[in-house]
Amino acid sequence: MTKHTIIKKSLLAAAVIIALPQAQAADDKQDIEHISIISHHDKLRKEAGSATLLSEAQLAEYEYDDIHRILSNVPGVNIREEDGYGLRPNIGFRGVTPERSKKITIMEDGVLIGPSPYSAPAAYYFPVPTRMTAVEVFKGPAAIKHGPQTVAGALNLVTRQVPEFTEGGIDVAVGSDGYTKAHGYYGSVVNNVGFLFEAVNLQADGFKELDGGGDTGFEKNDILAKFNYKLSQGGYDHTFGLKLSYADELSDETYLGLTEEDFAQNPYRRYAASQPAEMDTKHSQIMLSHILDGNGVNVTTRLYRNDYERAWLKLNGVGAKGGASLSKIIANPESFANEYGVITGARDSVVAGSNIFLNMGTNDREYFSQGLQVDANSNLTMFGLTHDISVGVRFHEDEIERKHFEQAYAMENGISTLIEGSKQFTSLNTENTKAWSVYIEDKVQLDALTLGMGLRGELMDMSYQDNKDADVWIDKTTRIWLPSLSGFYQLSDDAGLLFGVHQGFVPSSPLQDPDIELEKSVNYEFGGRFNDGVTQFEIVSFFNDYENLNESCGQSNCGVNDQQDQQFSGGEVDVYGLEMQFAQRYPLNLQIDIPYSLTYTYTKGEFQNERATTFAQWGYIKAGDELPYLPSHQATFNIGLAASDWKVNVAVKYISEMSEAAGRSTEDFELVLEGAEVPNTTIVDISASYELGRYGQVYAKVDNLFDETEIVSRRPYGARPGKPRQFSLGYKYQF
Incomplete structure (x- = not known):
């Protein structure tokens, strides 16, 4: 057995032995139905795969306009900076090439938002994060609902919803x-x-x-x-x-x-x-x-x-x-x-x-x-x-x-x-x-x-x-x-x-x-x-x-x-x-x-x-x-x-x-x-x-x-x- 194989198996075993999951109890008062995919806190906690939600309050903490800086709070994300402002994001999950975010599925309100996600997936267009009220990241089996790119995961940007009052x-x-x-x-x-x-x-x-x-x-x-x-x-x-x-x-x-x-x-x-x-x-x-x-x-x-x-x-x-x-x-x-x-x-x-x-x-x-x-x-x-x-x-x-x-x-x-x-x-x-x-x-x-x-x-x-x-x-x-x-x-x-x-x-x-x-x-x-x-x-x-x-x-x-x-x-x-x-x-x-x-x-x-x-x-x-x-x-x-x-x-x-x-x-x-x-x-x-x-x-x-x-x-x-x-x-x- 090689050293690298031992490391891989040790990491997998360690996570199972020492990992403890989030609570399952969900409070209806914590409902966040404005999220288009993760609709409740209890769904996020029960996701049988890696799912991370950055809420509106979290996004407001640093007032970032750069999606690279926002995603630094999500594990498993690898990026390559380019222009300093995040105008052309390069985002990867779990080791896939970050180049133009072409190997992750990018959505806005649950819909593919890349200019041409099948024919030419390089994402030269990216929505302005400033107007988003939540960011969702799915990796592993949690991303199977979102394609076409499924080797790494999916990123969903959630826009502000129509209010019920003024x-x-x-x-x-x-x-x-x-x-x-x-x-x-x-x-x-x-x-x-x-x-x-x-x-x-x-x-x-x-x-x-x-x-x-x-x-x-x-x-x-x-x-x-x-x-x-x-x-x-x-x-x-x-x-x-x-x-x-x-x-x-x-x-x-x-x-x-x-x-x-x-x-x-x-x-x-x-x-x-x-x-x-x-x-x-x-x-x-x-x-x-x-x-x-x-x-x-x-x-x-x-x-x-x-x-x-x-x-x-x-x-x-x-x-x-x-x-x-x-x-x-x-x-x-x-x-x-x-x-x-x-x-x-x-x-x-x-x-x-x-x-x-x-x-x-x-x-x-x-x-x-x-x-x-x-x-x-x-x-x-x-x-x-x-x-x-x-x-x-x-x-x-x-x-x-x-x-x-x-x-x-x-x-x-x-x-x-x-x-x-x-x-x-x-x-x-x-x-x-x-x-x-x-x-x-x-x-x-x-x-x-x-x-x-x-x-x-x-x-x-x-x-x-x-x-x-x-x-x-x-x-x-x-x-x-x-x-x-x-x-x-x-x-x-x-x-x-x-x-x-x-x-x-x-x-x-x-x-x-x-x-x-x-x-x-x-x-x-x-x-x-x-x-x-x-x-x-x-x-x-x-x-x-x-x-x-x-x-x-x-x-x-x-x-x-x-x-x-x-x-x-x-x-x-x-x-x-x-x-x-x-x-x-x-x-x-x-x-x-x-x-x-x-x-x-x-x-x-x-x-x-x-x-x-x-x-x-x-x-x-x-x-x-x-x-x-x-x-x-x-x-x-x-x-x-x-x-x-x-x-x-x-x-x-x-x-x-x-x-x-x-x-x-x-x-x-x-x-x-x-x-x-x-x-x-x-x-x-x-x-x-x-x-x-x-x-x-x-x-x-x-x-x-x-x-x-x-x-x-x-x-x-x-x-x-x-x-x-x-x-x-x-x-x-x-x-």
Whole structure:
């Protein structure tokens, strides 16, 4: 038996032996029916799988706008930072690649919200967390109801619900680096018709210093309108709903980072070549819903349509086609002194005997996703046993149309200027998917044991069309069934054990090499919960056994132009680890409490075979090589002081070092970041608030209190920092 096998089995055994689950007793007064999936506290506690709820009160503690910072309080989440503001989140669960959150299922109010979750799951659009009232995370068998990505789990963002009485509020804030927030909502009921209007504006000038001057920040707008109508008939309650939303973003973002030497001198510098960089996006959603509830049956029907368009202008390369990649130039500036000089603005593009121009690419894309989704739940008794049966069916269609082009820019006197007439299209294609998804889960009560048996089906028809050549057309059909088994054993009113096993799956593009197997895994988890009303504790061990791990090369994670959109196979991979949550509230005296909590994750991901790849993150891998961008240890410790009219909270977040490449170079392929590591980081955030009674609340916060400036990533083109220290001061008023 190998050392790694012993470690894996020890972790699984340890969780079963020492884990104690949360209490099962549910108080109807604690009902949180505004949550669309976890509808009661007792459902959260009895989940026969890992489920975490962050409530509206928890989200308000630090007033985060960045989903990365919010999810630091959820165990089992691994992220890769990029721009410092969380504009393009990179989120993974239990060791899956965090790249563009493409291997987790992302939902808003229980509906797929990614631009094209089947055809192109990279989530370049992400809802503004500021307007969310809850965040739900499902891992293990708890995620079997939510697909198509089921190897890791699902993330559901819950928007504000239409109120039953008149209510509203405002939230405004200002801060360093030109940061401002304006958020307001108002809702009421008129003649049995409820309505809600909500709007958010977020903006900042940015914290980077652009050579030649200019902003490096962003502006985001998000508008939401909801309407509902309720009636009762024949013993059933009906709720008819309409949801309309619109969001846009204009951000001065780039993939271009810095050389190691330049980062050491000024981590917040941005090279002159990135002056024209800009991301311009627009997103809209319309959703019609109907909820039927009564006589032990609940049926929710949703009809939805999402449209998203984006155009991102950024630096793709320097010089002639086929020359050195940007990643090689930034990694070895001495070997490419002329190209590096043009990028930094120290050298003009046109000099005697040598012309070196900037290739600026605009990835212009249009997406849509639409579908009809029905979810039903019923409690019934058969053969003397209580059954909680959930079933669902969804027809979904999504599409991405790529209209990518490049233009040449000339560097002159430190200014990057467009060369008119240089536009050339590089990618013109369309991918489309039509998919039926079905699931059924039956939770059977056997004395103290709740046993859940589930099955999910994904039936997909995918197509690819090259819009430059009508003869290039690819069709792909995938039919897969994913079983799950889970259980929760109640030891006492305060404690119990959970366990589960399920089949995981990630859809693949029709462009994937047919010789590459689908990505599938068998996932196991064991653990438990404890909650006696004072102490809450949960610990879960997991082991994900991948038959075949696949990865694709995108510009954000690869940096090798001739690998774009290629799929690579890593073969068998094992990912295992331990997740833990602990929370208590200690009364210091009759007036002041000390709430504190700890979230900890240990994760290990290892390739199980030897193979030579040309993928920029893998290279030549051997058995035992670790997955890149996966820290072994992550921890968040929160502690505060809370009185009736004021509170102070401190969050300390630690992430251990993580490698940026799994393997090593070969004679045929040079791994640019071989041996490179993202260093460990410890970030401290602090927030405080004071209640003004009927006049509202004031709050202040400092993100990155000690102004840590470590590298958060070197992909795709050089070292980039996280957000520096940011102060902000805000005011809230609710009625």
